[in-house]
Structures are given as C-alpha cells and as structure tokens.
Amino acid sequence: MFQDHRSVLELLYRVSREFASALDLKTVLTRVLFAAINNVGGERASIVVMDDNERVVESAIVYGNQLRESTTIQLKDTVDRGLAGWVVRNRQPALVPDTSKDSRWLRRQDDAQDRSGAKSAISVPLLSREKMVGVLTLVHSVPNAYGDEHLELMQAIADQAGVAIVNARLFTESQRQARVMTSLAEGAVNINTSLHMEQVFESILNQTKQALQVETAALGMVEQPGGEIVYRAAIGENSDKLVGKRIKAKEGIAGIVVRDGRGVLLPAASEDARLAEAEHLPGGNTRALSCAPIHAQGKVIGVLQAFNPLTKVFDPDALLVLTGLGGLAGSTIQNAQLFESLDVARQRYRDLFEDSIDPIVITDLQGTIVEANRQASTLSAHPTDKLHQFLIEQMHDINFEKTGRKFEKIGDSTIVYESTLYDSLGGTHPVEVYVRKVVFDEAESIQWILRDITERKDLDALREDLTAMIYHDLRSPLANILSSIDMIATVIPTSEIETSEPILKIAYQSLDRIQRLINSLLDLTRLEQNQPVGEQQAIAVSILFEGALEAVKPGAEGHNQTIKISLADLLPPVLIDVDMIRRVLINLMENAVKYTPQKGEIAVGAERDGEFVRIFVQDNGPGIPEADRERIFDKFTRLKNKNGPGGLGVGLAFCKLAVQGHGGRIWVEAVPAPGKGSRFIFTLPVAKKEE
Ligand code: ADP
Numbered sequence: 001m002f003q004d005h006r007s008v009l010e011l012l013y014r015v016s017r018e019f020a021s022a023l024d025l026k027t028v029l030t031r032v033l034f035a036a037i038n039n040v041g042g043e044r045a046s047i048v049v050m051d052d053n054e055r056v057v058e059s060a061i062v063y064g065n066q067l068r069e070s071t072t073i074q075l076k077d078t079v080d081r082g083l084a085g086w087v088v089r090n091r092q093p094a095l096v097p098d099t100s101k102d103s104r105w106l107r108r109q110d111d112a113q114d115r116s117g118a119k120s121a122i123s124v125p126l127l128s129r130e131k132m133v134g135v136l137t138l139v140h141s142v143p144n145a146y147g148d149e150h151l152e153l154m155q156a157i158a159d160q161a162g163v164a165i166v167n168a169r170l171f172t173e174s175q176r177q178a179r180v181m182t183s184l185a186e187g188a189v190n191i192n193t194s195l196h197m198e199q200v201f202e203s204i205l206n207q208t209k210q211a212l213q214v215e216t217a218a219l220g221m222v223e224q225p226g227g228e229i230v231y232r233a234a235i236g237e238n239s240d241k242l243v244g245k246r247i248k249a250k251e252g253i254a255g256i257v258v259r260d261g262r263g264v265l266l267p268a269a270s271e272d273a274r275l276a277e278a279e280h281l282p283g284g285n286t287r288a289l290s291c292a293p294i295h296a297q298g299k300v301i302g303v304l305q306a307f308n309p310l311t312k313v314f315d316p317d318a319l320l321v322l323t324g325l326g327g328l329a330g331s332t333i334q335n336a337q338l339f340e341s342l343d344v345a346r347q348r349y350r351d352l353f354e355d356s357i358d359p360i361v362i363t364d365l366q367g368t369i370v371e372a373n374r375q376a377s378t379l380s381a382h383p384t385d386k387l388h389q390f391l392i393e394q395m396h397d398i399n400f401e402k403t404g405r406k407f408e409k410i411g412d413s414t415i416v417y418e419s420t421l422y423d424s425l426g427g428t429h430p431v432e433v434y435v436r437k438v439v440f441d442e443a444e445s446i447q448w449i450l451r452d453i454t455e456r457k458d459l460d461a462l463r464e465d466l467t468a469m470i471y472h473d474l475r476s477p478l479a480n481i482l483s484s485i486d487m488i489a490t491v492i493p494t495s496e497i498e499t500s501e502p503i504l505k506i507a508y509q510s511l512d513r514i515q516r517l518i519n520s521l522l523d524l525t526r527l528e529q530n531q532p533v534g535e536q537q538a539i540a541v542s543i544l545f546e547g548a549l550e551a552v553k554p555g556a557e558g559h560n561q562t563i564k565i566s567l568a569d570l571l572p573p574v575l576i577d578v579d580m581i582r583r584v585l586i587n588l589m590e591n592a593v594k595y596t597p598q599k600g601e602i603a604v605g606a607e608r609d610g611e612f613v614r615i616f617v618q619d620n621g622p623g624i625p626e627a628d629r630e631r632i633f634d635k636f637t638r639l640k641n642k643n644g645p646g647g648l649g650v651g652l653a654f655c656k657l658a659v660q661g662h663g664g665r666i667w668v669e670a671v672p673a674p675g676k677g678s679r680f681i682f683t684l685p686v687a688k689k690e691e
Contacts, residue, residue: 011039011153012157012160015039015160016160016164019035019160019163020164020167022164023168024168024171025049025165025168025169025172026060027168028161028164028168029047029049030060030067032136032157032164033046033047033060034062035157035161036138037062039157040138041138041140041145041150042139042146043063043064043118043139044063044064044118045062045136045137045138046059046060046071046075047060047134047136047137048072048075048079048134049133049134049165049169050132050133050134052131054088056072056079059072078106079135083096083104083123083137084123084135084137087123087124087125087135088125088135092125093123093154094123095146095147095150095151096120096121096123097120097143098143099120099121099143100143105118105121118139119139119142120140120142120144120145121137121138121146122154123135123138124136125158126159126161126165127158127162128162129166133166134165136154138154180321183211183321183325184321184324184325184328186207186211195335196340197337198233200332200333201232201333202233202235204233204304204328205217205219205233205234205235206235208304208306208322208325209236211325212314212318213310214236214307214309215238215310216306216308217234217236217239217304218231218234218242218305219233219234219302219305219329220232220247220254220302221301221302222300222301222303226249228247228249229252229255229302229303230244230245230247231244231246231278236307237281237285238283238285239281241282242278242281248276252278252279253266253275253289253305254276255276256274257293257303258303261293261300262293263290263291263292263293263322263323263326264290264291265290265314265318266289267314268288269286269287269289270284270286275289279305281308285307286307286308287307287312288307288309289308290305290318290319291306291322292304292319292323293323293326294326294329294330295327296330296334297334301333303326354373354374355374356373356375357375358375358449358450358452359375359376359379359380359421360372360373360375360447360448360449361387361447361450362438362445362447363391363392363446363448364443365407366407368390368391368392369387369389369391369392370440371440372388376450379423379429379452380395380421380422380424381424382423382424392446392448394422395450396419396420397419397420399417399419410435410437410446412436414435414436415436416432416434417432418432418433419431421450430454430457431450431452431453433448434449467524468525470521474518478511478514485504485507485508509554512551516551516583519579519583520583520587521650521654523583523657523658524653524654524657527654527658527660527661533577533661533662534580536576536662537575537578538573538574539573539576539687540571540573541571541573541613542571544574544576544585545604547578548582548585549563549589551589552586552590552593555593556593556602561593561599561601561602562601562602563589564601564604565604565605566604567605567606568605568606571606571607571608572686572687573687574613574686574687575685576662577661577662581658581659581662581684583654583658584654584659584682585604585615585617588655588680589604589617591617592619592680594645595621595645596619597621600619601620602618602619602620603616603618603619604616611686612664612684612685613683614681614683615683615684616679616680617679618678619677619678620675621677621678622641622677623678624668624670625639626670629668632652632668634653635650635653636648636650636653655682659682659683662685664685665682666682666683667680668680668681
C-alpha cells in the first residue's frame, strides 16, 4: 500500500493540514473519517468524541461515502461494551483481523459470515496530551483486511485528529464564552442606562428577550415579609396580564429558584406540575421556561424568567446568559431602589423644609442665602426670591463669636444663640438661632433655623414681673401681719393662752412659709444677677438641721411620715449664710414630704467630704428619671406628673444658685436598688478654725 516513508509523511502532512484548516468540530470529524477510509481503506468509519469525563459528546459515521450525524445512541453500545470501549479502557489501538473470532467485537446481525457486515476492524484511541479525546474505528467487509502497517497509519492519522479535535473544542468553547460575554456586556451597558425602576425593569426584559431569543420575558420581585413573588414587569407575547400576578412563597419554578439561589431550565414546561398557576402564560402557553435568580448583596430579591424560545429549544447557553443577566439586574435594581429612596428622602426633606413652623434659611459657606422656606419669608416679610439676594447677616444679628467671623466654627454639631431678626417693615423679632452645616443639593451649605421666640420672651417677662410683684407687694403687708400677730399674742389673757396657742402656732408657721418663699424668690433674682451671698457665719450642722426640722415636721406628721436624721461624728461647723441654707434644706425636705407617699420615710444626714460637708435628703417617692436629673434644677422646670402636687418650679433653681453661691455643688441621685426614690445631695464649705 505504501511505497515508502516519504509518501506516508506526505500523506500525514496533507491530512494534518486538512484537519487543522477546519475549526468546526463537525467538519473536523468528517474530514478525519474520510481521511481514514480513503487512506487506510474500509467500508465504514466511525468516530466518537469524549469530554474530560469520558462521556461521548459527539459522534459521526461515514458509510458508503455518506456522512451520518447524531449517531451517538447508535455508537453507545460499542463504547460501553464493544471494541471502542476496549480501546478507551486500555488506551491502546486494537486490530481485529476476524470479527467472528474476537471477543472484543460486539457482534451485530449483519456481521455473520454470509452477510455484508464487518469482518475485520481496526480501532485507535484519539489522544491529545495523554488525554483520551475519542476513538476512531474502521471496519472492512473482508476478514484479514488490515495489518500492522494499517494500524500504524491509522494511529498516525488519529494523532493528528486528536489535536484537531481538541482545537475545535477549544474554539467552540471560546466562541460560546464570547457569545455569553457579548450578551452580558450588552446587557450591562443597556440595563445600567437608567435609575428609574420602571425603565430598569424594561431594559432588563428587553435584554433578556433579545439575548435568549424568547417570545416572552418577565421579572418578579420577592416581597418582604412573606416572600411572595410578584410579577413587576413583563414583555412579549401573552405578557400583558402577567404584571401584578403573584406566586406564593416557595411555590412554582420561581419559588424553587428563590429557595436554591440557582437558575433552572425546563425544555418541556407545559406538563410540568411544579409550575405555579401564574407561570402558565394565558392559554397554557408556557412550552419551555428558564428562570434565574436576581441576587443583591447575597440575597435573592427576585427572579428573571424567559418563556418559549423562538427556535423551539433553548440554546445550551441560555441558562448561563439568563443567570448572568439576573446578576446584572440585581445590582441595577438595587441602585434604582436606593435612588428612589433617596428621592423620597429628598422630597421629604423638601416638604419638612417648606412646612416647618420655624423659619429655615440655607446659605452657602459665605453666607449668601440660596434657599428660604415659607416661614422665613413670612417672618422677615420679604418674598422668597428677594431673600435669595441677601446675606444671612442682613436678616439677623449673627453671634460671630460662636460662628466665627468667616463661619469657620460652624460644623456638624448645632450652634445655638439668641438674636434679633429684622423684617422688611422695620420690625424686630427675638429669635433663637440653630446653625449647622448641611449638604443641600449636593453642596456643602449652612442651615440656619431662626425660631421665633417672641412668645417665650413675653412669657419670661411676665414671669419676671409676677415674681417682682410677689415680693414687692407681699413683703410689707406680710411684715404688718407678723407684727399684728405679735401684738395680739401679747394681749391674750392668760386664761385664753391654752386655746389660742395652737392657733397662733399655725399662723406663725404659715407666715414663716410665705416669708421663706418670698426670700427665696428674692435671693434667686439676686443670685441670678451674680450678686454674692449675704453674710456667712460658722454654724454646727446639727443646729442647721434642727431649724429645718422644726419647719417641716408639721407637714411630715400630717402625712404620717418619719424623718430619720443621721449625723456623722465630729462634724466640723460649716461657713454659711444661715438663713439661706436653712431655706435650701427646708426646700429639699419639703419636696421630700411632698413627693413621698403617706407613711413614707425621709432620711437626712451629713458627713465630711474633705473641705466640705456633704448633706443629703432622701425620700422613697417616685424618684426622678435620669434624663431629668439635671434640668429639674432649672427655673420653672416641673416634671410631668398628672396628679402630683403643685408648685412653681423655682425651689430647686434657688437651691442650686444658693449652694453654688457658697462654692458647693448640688445634684440628685436615684436611691440604690432595691429602694426607690430620690437622694438630693449638696456640699457646704467647712468653716476654718480662725474664722
Ligand atoms: P416645685 O416642687 O415647686 O415644682 P422644684 O424646683 O422644687 O419645684 O422641683 C422641680 C421639680 O422636680 C418638681 O416639679 C418635681 O417634678 C421634681 N422633684 C423635686 N423634688 C422631687 C422629689 N423629692 N421626688 C420627685 N420629684 C421631685
């Protein structure tokens, strides 16, 4: 058959070039088969191609000069049990001179002696870099048709074929990947063009329909809580009634995809019982269905579905492409959601800004007004557009000490000061200004809230007037009453003293209370103006306590309360304005009496604390919430307590100023658990020896 090596080499050269010039697997296989038949001889040649797992993925037969494709099922037997299988398992060529005498040959009907079937055969492995990529078999209708030289030539052709097949496979794979990549890249470009949800949905679906070549595409979102899937958008045939339809949690193909986080492809869907009702397009029109999850931040937020490919069957890459599009859709939908919520937030800020009962003005960092709300326009009596040309300092007196001359002190935390706002009619309004930096329309800006405090100022003034009135107009009549009672006391006949004494006592106690209140009010005003406390003298704490106790005892007894006094041993005297501090102590004790229930227990005591003596007044009343423990010492602060005792809210304010006027401190603590109530504590300076 072969004259010499040279012609063999020439043949191989030709064959290898022929193989290498084709990149499509089918063409390569056809060429290999014809090369085998034409150069080695025989009636029939077959070839199977296997993947890395030695599964047959492609095959072809040439018989009587005719190519037959899709022969995989036909060739399955010989790979499983016949000669090709032997070659695969042994990775060796096989020469069968007589098929009737070789057990490797899987006999068929037409192989019998008297029939035209195979009588001899030759089968070689197709190898590429030691890897099995297929088997090439050649059969002859005459026994002993092949010898070793045929086997060698076959193997030489097979070696060339092995390389060509691997190349063709790589090429197909890279083409497939390129197709997937192109679809996804197009998807990414088109899907990302909008931030508006409806448009985002639409472009995702357009992209899906186009990339997968399907009749219909739909998008469902998982609703929380509950996990129901709702079709939010759909395009293509029979899609118009889909939007708004729901699939119950965990139901349908969508449910499976959400649960597993993985895509599903159903080539024959019409009979599939797993489909939810909504997934059957109208008229039972779901023939094939592919469904992929839409992921965002590790969670499945929806599904993307492609119905009925135009070419009747889905492309092998359909699921891959759909899954890719699902991935793209996830981040895009999320961006659109964020954008929408940002939009809502922005609108809400706008509404709040406009509807705020406080005037709000936004300026740039130099103080030029860029935005002003309705209320700002009302209070300043300037139309909004007029305000836009103003500098903020034309509107009100800026406290530059707090803001900085160039507003450099204004930051994220709010600066507060009182000021005056000037309106266009020449009027002025007291305002409390809250300033801080904000981002407005994406630019660093300054927000000025100019709260109109006219009413509060009026009220404060009224309170001041009232206080002034109380102590000026009550003090002298009170002094008169006191001296009148003193007089009466001296003229009561001895026989009447027993009956009149308790009455006089009540009168004295009441007068004392009113006087204390008036004096405290007077002190409060003086101390508020930073005037020093009156004359101080050294006094034993026990004497201070006695004086206070005398004043509050009747009240406590009326409530059946007990007052426990605990004075530490060897307490030094304190240096104080005795009358003032006595009133402080009485005030705290009266509060204790006021806020402690019937039969409650009040404890007062003192102990040394370095250069100070620490005095406490403790009750078992309702206690004071932590958040209020500082502000109750402010003037006019009264905690909300519907049925609680009445008061003015100036007692503790006076106590604080009085104690501070002596260089001491006052605060309130909760009574340690399991007790309940408040413990007011204040410190007074110890009197030095020489004083
Ligand atoms: P007034 O008692 O006249 O209201 P104060 O300045 O003495 O004013 O007290 C301010 C507020 O602090 C009271 O309204 C009350 O809510 C609260 N308070 C004061 N002392 C006590 C106390 N011992 N227990 C509970 N709440 C108290």
